[in-house]
Amino acid sequence: MVETIVNILFSGIFHASVLFLVAAGLQLVFGVQKIFNLACGSFYALGAYLGIVFVKYFLSVGGPPVLAILPLLAAGFVLAIIGPIIERGLLRFVYDRDVHFQLLLTFALLLMIEDIIKLIWGTYPLSTQGVYLAFGILDIFGASIPVYNLIVIVASIVIAGIMAHILSNTRFGRIIRATSDNNEMAQALGININNIYVKVFTLGTVLGTIGGALVIPSTAAMSEMAVDLIVLAFAVVVIGGLGSMKGAFVGALLVGILKSVSFAVYPELEMLLIYIIVIVVLVFKPQGLFGTAT
Amino acid sequence: MEKNRREFLKTAGVGVLGAGAAALLGSQKAFAAPAKGVPKGPVKIGIMGFQAGVAAVPGIAGIRAAQIWADQINKAGGILGRKVKLKIEEESKAKDTVEKFKKLTIKEKCDVVSGILSTGNGQAVGKEAEKIKQLWLSWDGTTQKGLIETQPKAFYGFRSVDNELEAVAGAITTAKVFPNIKKVAGIGNDYSYGRNCWAAYKRVLSMYNPGVRFEEGIFTKLGETDFSAAIDALAAKKPDLIMSSFWSGDTSIILKQAAGKRLFQKVKGCFTTGGGVHDTLKKEFTPEGLILGYNSLYFRWTDNWPLLNEFTKIYHQKHNAYPVYECCHAYFTLQAYKAAVEKCYGLTGQWPTKEQVVEALRGINVPSLSGYRGYRQDNKQECCFFMGLTTHKNSYDFVTIDPVYILPSAMIQKPEGYTFDQWATAWEKKVKG
């Protein structure tokens, strides 16, 4: 019994920690730029694929598997360059448009990135060898937990901590919060809004790509992963509340653990359960658990 | 392994086949004028497979196999001197797939359409083929609804082997290799294939092992990349064996994540179709001693089959990967078409009509990548399946199987006119009787 509970808990938290990163990127961008980024799942997928490339190279030049986390993080950060490209090249043209167009532009991105991934990496499932199990397995209360899962969980918590610190204790964070509250006011106070948008979008992108890169040793990269993830990330932010970091955190935990529990209790319910919760939340608490806007 | 192979080779009649294969791969031949009674211009063959999504893995492999086949045939002079021209279209949801099938038929005027992987699309295209009288040679798409054939009287449609075949093969192998298991849990994709396989597996295994108990099956959505929770749920049931009908990248993912939870240290496993993407099953996380099934093609089932050796070499050179099972399906359908046309020509001296090709295809038996394959009188494919226990004793970084059990579909596919249930009941009587 204890074993089962420990298993369910850790599986749920592991799932949640990856979801959190993607959802946090989604939230940040939505909070500041008011754009709901349907392509956040694509960034995640890009992170995963580039992570594989980096790890493969790292291992081929003799890098020890236990340090593979470094090339993974590097892959996530390298992909930061697509942030400014997309923001300056596409998004900035639609800030003054109806929100629907912004949504659709990110939908266009999703379509494009899906094929770009296919163009570069094909459709065959790809994975990194020799990383996932290199860290060993931890046995507690009769349950076995791969140490790599714990690393991802810790990394995600650290990133959450850094985000929280940035948002509440730094000048950049204060500017972000001011802009998300009222961007006209922020502009009037002499904040360079373009600059903020680039930075925020890039940060949001990197959260997604790192999420993808970190998760990839535990699984395999497949072309569907973007579309599948966006539905989950969407559930997370709706449950947590759009634009709220705390919401992303709690929402991710909820979705992750619920998925885990539903598998243990009644597997047929899995996705259905998540959609139902999303709808229930939207009906009774449309702003989500931690959201402010309606 | 040796014994099995010999057994199989005997049934397949390897002598004839060696010659046939040699002829096929024979010396280069320029395109002479088409034979007498053969129309000018190329033979147009429509090819349809998934190019996006999870099913793109086998889909693209099948398309590649078709291209390799066409190159080989054209080098050898085409079909009766006619060059083969492939028209490739994407398979996707049923609506678009039927549209493309129509396009290949009406607009491109293809002589035959080879392809289709999904059963839903198979039902739609199967019906369509009869309506617009187009020859359709399916790779992997059956026309079954669940375990029931929806188009028993198909004429133009030549269907793949039944969906649940791998599961039946898996059950037989399980009964043979692990006769004493008591409790089985199952996991599959949340769609008809996953559910049908689980149902068929349960039915067949319980014939041979009446005391076995089955847990409620777990089904995850196609394309799932995180099985941690599913693995926990499976482990919590404390089964002796876990059966899985995963056929794509999910096999490698669940095995990797299961390794992280030491699942298969305690439990036996039967992956009925997992060999589909066998080179992703790395030794690092795939234990030895799992039952692993290869749907219709195992890339080293024999060292003495020039067709496969040549194909694997070309495929690997061209795409830096090993062929996937779909390659053999695709390859066979095209081989069968060519043989049927030639057979008709031998009889009439004319390029055959579609109807004549249909007659010729029924009962045909031709060499393909994994041995001889054929069509039954009810337009259903017959081929062999490969099951075995995973081993690390090879030169690759992924597992192979040893021994290799070769199960011909005559043994694991319901015969013409039988429903699965009737067949299973009859079979059960035989087992118990």
Next chain:
Amino acid sequence: MILEAINISKYYGEFCALKDVSIGIDEGEFVSVIGPNGAGKTTLINVLTGFLKPDAGQVNFRGKDIAGKGPEELSTMGIARSFQLVHIFPELSLINTIKVAIISRQAKGMRLFASLARDKEVHEQALEVAELFGLADLLEETAKNCPQGIKKLLDVASAFALHPEIILLDEPTSGVSTSDKNKIMQVLVDASKKIGIKTVLQVEHDMDIVFSYSDRIIAMQQGKVLADGSPAEVEKNEEVICTVVGQKECFQTFNRIMSMNREERA
């Protein structure tokens, strides 16, 4: 009494926008609400028109409690309003903007298949309102392309087209050049007479307008009613004038300017 607020209070978090305010408007009155920024004027209008729910107190329309009733219901009861920041339908033509109000008044909104273009009744009445407001030349103009003054008029005109019993105008002349202000006010007064809207409550900053058109003036400060009386009474209230205009010395200046204006008009 047609509209009455009894002891209403409204808080925004800690901030108290209205504190125990009671006012009453009689039928046929033209009442102006004045006060410095942040005095609670707009909040008062918002509460009176159902846009905001008061935290305490009661709002009565013809003796019936209307607190919590939404704007839609209030408008069918006969309360209309305009907004401080113009509220128009950016993509609609002027005539269609007015038609929306008339459709609503005639309860024709659920006519799914009737042709709007052929509805003479709606068209004529819309035309009538447009003419009253001097918009007849711009009927087909898209609202977002019109100058600010026209937008302002349009906002008010569509509210008038509802033929309400009382209309609440939130700074009908704000953002309009001084020379146009009187013009707009005159149009408003004429229109309300012609349409038969007897009761008007407005929030206004322009003291000249306030004092020349109002029957009664309510002065507010910090969410409370400072004074409530005829223009003549309020004009003499030094405290009110100084609060509203904002400086001690202003009282004299104010009176001087007001008398100058009066002479000019005469």
Next chain:
Amino acid sequence: MKKTGIVFLLLILAFLLVWPFIGPEYQVYLTLSFFAYSVALLGFNLLFNYTGLLSFGHALFIGVGGYTAAFLTSRFHIPYMEVSILVTILLSGVVAILIGLICVRYIKIYFAMLTLAFGMLFHSFLMKTYHLTGGDEGMSVEQPYLLGMDFSSMDQMAFFSGPYYYYSLGVLILASIAMWRIVHSPFGLCLTSIRDNPDKAEYLGIGIRKYRLLAFIISGCFTGVGGVLLAPITGHMDPGMVFWTHSGDMVFMTLVGGFSNFFGPMLGTVIFITLRDVISSYIEYWRLIFGALLAAIVILSPGGVIEVLTNLFTLIRRKIMAGENAS
């Protein structure tokens, strides 16, 4: 409508009437999808353009229509097309009321996401109820009787380019007239006012939720009918028709054609169907091209192709008139 517009429409109509006789068989067959999607988009665009609500789950109603046709024709053996259409209108209405009551309380992103969630809920439902709906395998749709007439003895392609073609065209024309009247009715004007400024509309006595709900219901019914028309074309319905990316396709068509014009979405269906048919035959990576196209439309010409065309048209006319004046 302006005179040139009417002339133009009549020309297109005349062309569509003779098209089966002059067009290649396959292109005529594709036209059926154009009719069906056009009807569906009439509904979609009532929400998007006229009410300002973007539904990212409208494929749900295509599913309602398609599966209704599937159930009636292949399960209950009621082959009458008219019955399918009527039942669909009824069911779409009921589904739209249930979903709408929840959805219309929200706008913008929230509305889009909520409709998306409902669409996916329906998709999951179809997948899970496989014993009823065939799950991923979907359901067969039999060739329907049109106006009580049985065409089953007819060659399938003859049926498609003959009776079914004109039947679909007829439905499209009727649906267009109905929708044209709706958007030009007092109700239509009220919807537009809500789209432009819901606060103001409410103060003018327009009950915005009531209107949005009704718009959602009407929209669902039209899209449902589009789904019915779509079903016999392929003879099969599968959950892929309800997946959110199919809703995305519908949004795509509308936007490419031009959402702000009544006929824009129809042009969009032509562009989408043709482009996809052509591109996907040559390039495996058609999604990349479609994505780029969508991005270009959103950024450069949110009014869609129809706006570009009308601008071009007026420009040319002005040039010609200027030329005439000069000479």
